[in-house]
Amino acid sequence: MARAFQDVKEGDELPSVVVENLSRTDLVRYAGASGDFNPIHHDETFAHMAGQPSVFGHGMLTAAFVGRCVTDYVGPENLRRLKVRFATRVWPGDTIVSRGKVTRKYEADGERRIDGEVQAVNQKGEVAVSGSFTAALAGRG
Amino acid sequence: MSAKEPGGEKPGETPPSPARGPGASEERSERSERAPHGPPEVIDRSSIGVWGEPTTMRIEYGKVREFARAIKDPSPAFTGDGALAPPTFLMTIAHWLEGGMGGSRSLKLDYRRLLHGEQEFEYLRPIRPGDVLTARGRTKEVFEKEGKRGGKMLFVITETEFTNQRGEVAAYSRSTLIQTEGAVQG
Numbered sequence: 318m319a320r321a322f323q324d325v326k327e328g329d330e331l332p333s334v335v336v337e338n339l340s341r342t343d344l345v346r347y348a349g350a351s352g353d354f355n356p357i358h359h360d361e362t363f364a365h366m367a368g369q370p371s372v373f374g375h376g377m378l379t380a381a382f383v384g385r386c387v388t389d390y391v392g393p394e395n396l397r398r399l400k401v402r403f404a405t406r407v408w409p410g411d412t413i414v415s416r417g418k419v420t421r422k423y424e425a426d427g428e429r430r431i432d433g434e435v436q437a438v439n440q441k442g443e444v445a446v447s448g449s450f451t452a453a454l455a456g457r458g
Numbered sequence: 459m460s461a462k463e464p465g466g467e468k469p470g471e472t473p474p475s476p477a478r479g480p481g482a483s484e485e486r487s488e489r490s491e492r493a494p495h496g497p498p499e500v501i502d503r504s505s506i507g508v509w510g511e512p513t514t515m516r517i518e519y520g521k522v523r524e525f526a527r528a529i530k531d532p533s534p535a536f537t538g539d540g541a542l543a544p545p546t547f548l549m550t551i552a553h554w555l556e557g558g559m560g561g562s563r564s565l566k567l568d569y570r571r572l573l574h575g576e577q578e579f580e581y582l583r584p585i586r587p588g589d590v591l592t593a594r595g596r597t598k599e600v601f602e603k604e605g606k607r608g609g610k611m612l613f614v615i616t617e618t619e620f621t622n623q624r625g626e627v628a629a630y631s632r633s634t635l636i637q638t639e640g641a642v643q644g
Contacts, residue, residue, distance in 0.1 A: 336530055343530070350521075350528035352553035376574055377549050381529035384545040393535045393542045400578035 319392025321457035322422070322429040331417040331433065334386040339374060339411050347378045374407035379446045383435045386415035391452035397430065401448035405439065412440045417450070428453035502566070505597055509619075512594040515551045517543060519587035525550060543585040548631050552618055555595050567614065567637055575613075576634035583628040590623040598632065609639035 345359050353375055356363040364372045380401040388396055407413060417435035424430065430453050437446040522543050526536040535542050585591065599615040618631040 343528075347528045350525045351550050353549070377546055377577065378529065380577060381531070381544065381546045385529065385531045385533070388531075388535070388545060389533065393533070393545065394584050396545055396581055398578070398580050399545050400576065402576045403574060 319395055320390065320454060322431075322454040323457050325419055325422065325431055325454065327419055327422055329419045331386055331390040331419075331435070333414050333416040334382060334389065336382055336413045336415075339407060339409055339413065341372060341409050344372060344374055344378070344409070347375055347381075351375065351377065353377065371409060373409075374411075376401075376403040376446065379403075379407050379413060379437050380448070382413055382415045383417075383437050383446050383448055386417055386435055386437075387433070387450045387452070390417075391431070391450075391454065395452045395454060396450065397428075397453055398451040399448065400450070401435075401446050403446060405443045405445050407437075407439065407445050413437050413445060420449075429456065430454070503600070506600060507596055507598065509594045509596045510555070512592050513551070513554050514590060514592045515554060517585060517587050517589045517591060521550065522547065522587050541587055543587070545579060545581070547585070548579060548618075548620060548629055551591060551593050551620070552595075552631060555593055555618065567612075567635065571638050573636045573638065574633060575636040578630075578632040578634075580630040580632075581628070582630075583622060583626050585620070585622070585628050589628070591620045591628060592622075593618050593620050595619075605638070611639070612637040 341359070341361075348354050348359050355375075357367060357369065358372055358375050361372055364370075380399075380403075383401060384396075384399055387399060415435065415437045417433050419431050419433045421432040422430070423432075430451055432449065432451050435446075435448045435450060436444050438444050519541065522536060522541060525547050526533070526544055529544060529546065531544055536544055595616060595618040597614060598617040599613075601613050603611050603613060605611045614635045614637065616633045616635065618633075619627060620629040620631070622628045
């Protein structure tokens with residue numbers, strides 16, 4: 318559920334979203350759903366020829382995990398901006414934890430807004446995606 | 459991981475859109491046989507800021523459901539009456555645009571040396587199944603930076619605008635593509 322503006326403080330943490338043991342099937346499913354058929358993400362032979370140990374995840378799939386972390390907290394209809402930066406790659410078998418925090422509360426364009434930071438980290442603690450968001454929250458009652 | 463990733467920037471992703479279309483995988487598979495180094499392509503700056511041909515797409519409920527499942531998001535907001543499209547759903551439309559996100563093909567970028575560094579979405583209106591979105595793309599900005607480990611990096615920011623059937627701009631998508639001087643592995 319979306320939170321009310323009054324119930325959010327700067328520094329509040331977003332509940333984390335965990336995706337365990339990402340599989341090759343997950344990557345194929347995302348390729349089909351998104352239309353991103355770059356073979357580096359589903360063709361093991363191609364990935365080996367390109368010098369990679371295996372296929373690896375679409376950056377936008379990890380970005381979507383981060384997006385879920387944000388929309389679970391603010392409500393998808395309230396999201397105004399989402400920005401991600403791609404860092405370390407995500408590999409089959411990885412467990413990805415998306416987390417974030419509120420950094421700022423303010424009013425702009427007639428809306429009550431919050432800004433926040435988000436990141437997705439793998440099981441080794443390496444950052445796969447970092448980013449930021451802006452959301453508009455309604456008041457309570 | 460690639461040993462040639464630009465220091466400090468560490469973009470870990472190949473650009474999703476530009477590798478689309480017939481011949482994309484063939485071109486990529488020839489990567490190792492081609493000279494990875496060479497002068498950056500000449501940028502035709504007259505194309506910067508010019509919107510490309512629009513593409514119109516109807517947002518389909520089945521596609522939204524399929525996408526929500528693929529990103530492992532079980533939120534009820536993406537199902538049933540009044541369903542919304544998940545925030546990164548717009549990527550599914552970008553792949554239908556000529557030249558990929560922002561029509562960056564006009565810049566003659568070398569996709570073997572290109573990384574998707576950043577992605578930003580700005581949301582102005584909700585996007586729901588049944589909406590008809592018209593997308594058009596442009597190259598917004600092109601600039602060079604010195605890589606931390608040496609070598610020039612070319613930054614290209616493309617922008618896609620999504621307008622709904624009521625003529626309202628519903629969203630913008632902005633992609634930062636980074637062309638490195640050396641070959642990008644993967």
